[in-house]
Amino acid sequence: MLDTVAVAAEDPARDQPWADLGLKADEYERIREILGRRPTSSELAMYSVMWSEHCSYKSSKVHLKQFSELPQETPLGKTLAGIGENAGVIDIGQGYAVTFKVESHNHPSYVEPYQGAATGVGGIVRDILAMGARPVAVMDPLRFGPLDADDTHRVLPGIVAGVGGYGNCLGLPNIGGEAVFDASYLGNPLVNALCVGVLRHEDLHLAKASGVGNKVVLYGAKTGGDGIGGVSVLASETFDADGPAKRPAVQVGDPFMEKLLIECTLEIFAAGLVAGIQDLGGAGLSCATSELASAGDGGMHVDLDLVPLRDSTLSPEEILMSESQERMMAVVEPGDVEAFLAICAKWEVDATVIGEVTDTGRLHVDWHGERVVDVPPRSVAHEGPTYHRPLARPSWQDALQADRAEDLPRPSTAEELRETVLRLVASPNLCDKSWITDQYDRYVRGNTVLAQPSDSGMVRVDEETNLGVAVSTDCNGRFAKLDPYAGAQLALAESYRNVATGGAVPLAISDCLNFGSPEDPAVMWQFAEACRGLKDGCAELGIPVTGGNVSLYNQTGETAILPTPVVAVLGVVDDVTKRTPSAWSSAGETVFLLGETREELSGSEWANVVHGHLGGLPPRVDLAAEKALAQLLHEGVGLLTSAHDLADGGLAQSLAEAAMRNMVGVRVTVPGDTFVGLFSESAARAVVTVAAEDAERLRDLAARHGVPLTELGTTGGDALVVEGGFEVPLLELRSAWMTTLPAALA
Template sequence: MYPGTDTVAIAAASPERPQPFAELGMNEEEYQRVRNILGRRPTSAELAIYSVMWSEHCSYKSSKVHLRQFGDKAPKTDKLLVGMGENAGVVDIGQGWAVTFKVESHNHPSYVEPYQGAATGVGGIVRDIISMGARPVAVMDSLRFGPADAPDTQRVLPGVVAGVGGYGNSLGLPNIGGETAFDACYAQNPLVNALCVGVMKHEDIKRAVAPGPGNRVILFGAPTGPDGIGGASVLASATFDEESHQKRPSVQVGDPFMEKLLIECCLELFGEDLVVGIQDLGAAGVSCATTELAAAGTGGMHVDLDAVPLRDATLLPEEILMSESQERMMAVVEPGKVDRFLEICARWEIPATVIGTVTDTRRLVMTWRGETIVDIPPVTAADEGPVYNRPLAPPPDLGALQSDTPGRLTRPSNGDELRRTVLWLAGSPNLASKTWVTSQYDRYVLGNTVMAMPENAGVVRVDDESGLGIALSLDGNGRYTRLDPYAGAQLALSESYRNVAATGARPMAVTNCLNFGSPEDPGVMWQFARAVEGLADACQYLGIPVTGGNVSFYNQTGEAPINPTPVIGVLGVHDDVRRRVNMSLTTDGATIALLGETREEFGGSEWAHVVYGHLGGLPPLVDLKAEAALASVLVNAARDGLVTAVHDLSDGGLSQTLVESCLRGGLGARITLPGDPFVTLFSESVARAMVAVMPGAEARLAALCESAGVPVTQIGIAGGDALNVTGRTPEGDQQELFSIPLHELREAHERTLPTYAD
């Protein structure tokens, strides 16, 4: 099935020496399968290629059977120009413009070396966007740490934040949003998920393919060094030569200034149509780029590893293949265009070297020091890795967890206790101001950022003349998903969807980063399968396709996995960003209304988590029909100028929404709560938003809500310098329950993170 060359001098390891497949993350069955494919014992270089290409990170061998649902259930749309399977998905946003976006994880490296782990996570996702032919225009991040006051969090948090900011700021890319959260389950296993978005014209889209026998393969960017070797499969160079080499560092080292040059160099190369195929070098380095390009093209490639520029001349061929050194790309170029390609690279001071040639042999052949060290069918490494349908079973404690409802927890029963709870939540690590984090990021560089954190979503202008733009949100909730993985994934999607709509943008597409524990644990795999099913079903219902994403397994400390944490990014489109709406209360006298239905829902809530450290019950009820209806109201209200402010309700409920909108706009509010004050303030029911209505537009907004079937309740007036709340007492009387001056709210909201970070 996979014919080899008739005569080939394969430089194989001696038959007497056992091959370290187990140390490279392969099991016996996988190793034997490699031998069957090749019809012989693999060389150490071939073994290295298969081990990393068949790793969980590169091959998705445990998740692939479930991820297929994203394609099988994908809604029909002509807006998706490039879907899953490429470096990033591409969406048509109109007027000839396309947007590509994707989110990926760099969790484990960020624990080992927080600064470089986070920095190179940003660098890697940016190169995915470059490889699609786009100019990167913004980044976002989703960060999760252990308890805010834990010593290890105080080690990891500052380094991660500095790494995200240091790399992104140096690239000149605005960081427009994201989230930072804390939970004991992430102790010693932080989550660092980075998103990048880029823009291009339709005709500029590039693919990771190597067509055309005779075309040249060019490696360009930073030289290859020992950093990051085996980052995807825990490969240590000592495996190959224990006597002459020390264990190489497993965390990559980034150079954002080289990457900035690489961005501009690539865009000029694309502009002159010098590239027929391109791939960034990330996980698995040269191994991944060569096998994937060859497998997706004519099917063959010949590579001279001696031509690869090295920072360390002592690197073995296995290490050259496995190195995950940053700021590198691989391009396929027609012979007649090679000189111009190299000329442009030289002008940008980007090292570039022809290392190979495309063939039609359906073989990937590599030589080193005159010997053939690799001769494999590239499709077997890139596309035909093992696929596991691992055992599934609900976690043994799930039933008890769901039965332990928050109903047994003592609730605040008077105005003073409600006031104290509002302040407590506003200053809790998850809900407190993240200014200490976001102030380290440049949010407005490039001049096209229209909105950035702490707004509902980041908004970027794409076209100056028409005002065409995009909105992006990135959200997740591990507590909800722990209680119900199917619903939890849908709740993460619905929050991100709602955030985008709150700015006035139409939600269009989804990317995801699925962070879970070990796939070898049936409980974890059950959580994963249910979460994927939930997300696929919800995307199908809402009519927004999944364009791509990332799976990160083995997130656990010892035997204890993290809470299953799907992080969902939603892309929305603004026909004119000048009509976007922010969250700030700024119009004195504006009517404040609550859209949507409030139910008594506290399972997995911030109130239970902050006040009692409790996790139990069921998460809020998912209502996708209500989410879609609410989104239509918010988009149309923004278009017609009916609202001056919009803020979605999510973690912390109406209480936190009021705090953030009042502080953001510097204007207080006089609120009258309908129903039970505790439920109205702190419930986390979904498909809800608070709006400030343009004076005189109250009737038009009410009519819009009625036609969409969205409940609307007037709850107050914007104004003053305090949050004044009136509601029903336990005796049934209406009276002022509490008043909190804005300066007191601000002090509680802003003091927390600097205290823990310093």
């Protein structure tokens, strides 16, 4: 007989597998207090997934709340939807809005690389769709262990194939991202996925179940046994071998069904048939029902017997926990249900009315005529545990910061400098990533303006006015380990700068905060400092945090990943036909360095690649300088013939990438110490070019914005030439840059 609400009230002492489901003893007792009885097995399943780290943010929300204190203004106006919604929505002018968000699918992608990564893309796309937007592009910030490690060879090809396979089938261009290698990610690859969507202001939809008597419609794929617990459990604690559901924890994706779901949903939106909508991602039906109910009128009744199943043996607990993909839940007025179902039938998308909105203030779920769930929905969705985890600056931090890379041996001859340039461009983090990006369709839909390897991705939003948006994701985990406060701000600054180099005005950020175990006080200190750094950085730059994601427990044994607060910045471009490219394309242009170079080598790629060293203090953060540089780059559209930010690898890497892009060489004079000038990773810098006759105009522009300007040289020839030092033919440079990944992964 089923474990029903009535039985639960009459049988308070029954043992329940709360620990196997990842709940703590005090959490289980709190559930009993909320309900005034022990939970049914279905209620226990719901609370376990919704109170998991991934869904409830129980260790992180005390630190995340400071983002809500930021002004929700952008340079164009107010944020239309922010933290707490499926994704942030910002005004970009001309009646258009853009929604974007970045999330993690780290642990599932380690367990099953292809499906873990594929369903990560699918999940973030549905978040964007649920806001009323058409998804228009995706990005994928990735982190792996060492390139030569066996496990990297296991996970990387599958993850890349999963990202590309799902996105390509959806017809969404992949316009950017990262692929970073570090020993700390061995056993903990990071698969972060971003999606951008476009909508008109009036098309915005929110996740709420309002209107007593309105119908609850589940539509999309049938519910199966894959993803039981899924990301909600894998991202915190997993089932034991003897746990209650011995089923695959990683979801299985069907991108062709998702494509039908997208087009079906957009037609439903256009017909005005939705009163509220939510995608089914982490925690599946448990999440969709409880969140919709708690954000609306507070009551909902659902009959699980009506849920279309792929597996008729599923128990009610498994149906509630399943994270099967390609599913959505809509709240529809009774008079619109027939039209709603007709559109679904047109697109061959299964749709079933499984319940209705009530005024009970309770979430009621029935199964075979018996009530298996009777809970206050807010207690499931929004009132989970809040932990004030102990945090402490680690005892090793002082010694780490004292171990400066600036004190390491340096190349001293021209030949040594030349070899260092070649070694760095061929290193895993700086080499050509086309082995990865060539597996992605970057130009499908025909509106991609910039994609890899440009500094940022850019897509056209309006084909008549050429209004567009640019997006970049960035993070240097080494900087964040040296100083998590400054490291988070440097991630923000680099992403902000990358968007600006194309000529866009940065508007807002989304973040994906990837850290180790929250039960480690040192990790919680890193997390708290990174959040504080992001909040202070956004306040100074004047841009809001519109939403994001936290991924914790990314560690193996005692070894945590580098703290990796990935920051995505979105900017607006008035006319994408007038963007600034990332590389020069002709000879005779004058090359300038914008910004100030300091002796800042700690945490750099030079220290990492040449010495295997991590120590010292990261580059100085100067957000006022970043803002001035961004303003100059925006005002310089039409004057600048190219603009490329300086970050990993410093000036040497930036010059090499810009020269190799169109195979047009460059001859430069590096002021001061040549080694520092080439390999320092000082922030707030960019390399730009102008026509020779426009050099004075650039000098005036830089002076007006207070941005330091240094003339470096001239484009042309077939080599990278450093005057008074060395030269590297572009063919040799390109060969070193392009062969690393194919040689390692062939």
